Amino acid sequence: MRFAVICLLLFPAFLTAAQPVETIISLSPHTTEMAYAAGLGDKLIAASDYSDYPQAAKSLERVANYRGIKMERIVALQPDLILAWKGGNPTREMTRLEQLGFKVFYSNPKSLEEIASTLEQLGQFADSPKQAQHSAQDFRQRLDKLRLAHQGKHPVSFFYQLSSSPMITVAGDNWPSQVFAVCGGTNIFANSAAAYPQISTEQVIVRQPEVIFGTSHAAGDHSIWEQWRQQLPAVEKQHLFTLTSDWLNRPTPRTIMAAEEICQYLDRVRQSRL
Structure with missing residues (x-):
């Protein structure tokens, strides 16, 4: 009986974790670029100004710029995931989006190693993590080569x-x-x-x-x-x-x-x- 009760209590959490990510909004140029590198490009429906790489990003709807983010439009689009620049996007608006129940992934790599690890983290939202893993591995290999050559x-x-x-x-x-x-x-x-x-x-x-x-x-x-x-x-x-x-x-x-x-x-x- 106790096991059954525990399962019922945990079931909503399992259900939430299993929900697929089909639509994504990116609120900074670097998170847009990271999303494509991690294999999430086909899920992006909107992005920030200056999200210009790769070429496909230029055609995305714009919902953020240096003045702030378009809250009403983001809410209307109902994305499954929002990619945000921690420290770069306005804290008040981001907190409000979280309060409204939107899932937010914050990115702010402070080291070269964190670029690779962020790619791998983003890979969990892709249909397959392989592209993210490959991008991260390629980045690490090229970085190691440079460091070795200049040691x-x-x-x-x-x-x-x-x-x-x-x-x-x-x-x-x-x-x-x-x-x-x-x-x-x-x-x-x-x-x-x-x-x-x-x-x-x-x-x-x-x-x-x-x-x-x-x-x-x-x-x-x-x-x-x-x-x-x-x-x-x-x-x-x-x-x-x-x-x-x-x-x-x-x-x-x-x-x-x-x-x-x-x-x-x-x-x-x-x-x-x-």
């Missing part, structure tokens, strides 16, 4: 210009610092108190970086540094490189491409020392 190489000091007006960079272990560290890059602003400090050209000059990185979406024009050619070794030796913004700033499987790109540039700098 013991001399560090290279760099400045990463995240934006130009105002001039902002990254500090500490905040994303995407981890990507530069794979190849032995040493951030000249690593010890700044703020996660993404606003800095001046004078502060960059004092720290004498060997490399200056910008991105294709922000600070891609390095002409701002030309007037400091005599004061900055990075400018004097033309170690000014433009990185692919989406590869670098979004924590997704394509981040490994950013790491490979950075490693090539840092190796070029090391070669110039000889």
Whole structure:
């Protein structure tokens, strides 16, 4: 009798866990990209602005942007699962969606390893976890190869210009610092108190970086540094490189491409020392 009662009590939980995920909404570009990599692309019915990879994502309805999320539309679509950026999507609205009974999967990888593990976690919602497992395995193998190839190489000091007006960079272990560290890059602003400090050209000059990185979406024009050619070794030796913004700033499987790109540039700098 006791066993029967326990089964009845647990049955709703089993039923909920077994319910298939057929429709998904993604509320950030990186979760959209992760969903496709994990084999969930055919289940996506809406996404955020700037969800532009892969090509199929461009045709999804838009239900979120930098100003917030479209609560009424999301509720009307009744998704089985919502993919959210923890810390990036508004807390109040996300809490409200959870209170309304929506299942939310939060993603905010803070390390390269977490990109692979997040893919595997997302795989549980796919019809088969194989694609997610394959994506995670490929990511780990390429990452291990890079780390092995750059193990013991001399560090290279760099400045990463995240934006130009105002001039902002990254500090500490905040994303995407981890990507530069794979190849032995040493951030000249690593010890700044703020996660993404606003800095001046004078502060960059004092720290004498060997490399200056910008991105294709922000600070891609390095002409701002030309007037400091005599004061900055990075400018004097033309170690000014433009990185692919989406590869670098979004924590997704394509981040490994950013790491490979950075490693090539840092190796070029090391070669110039000889």
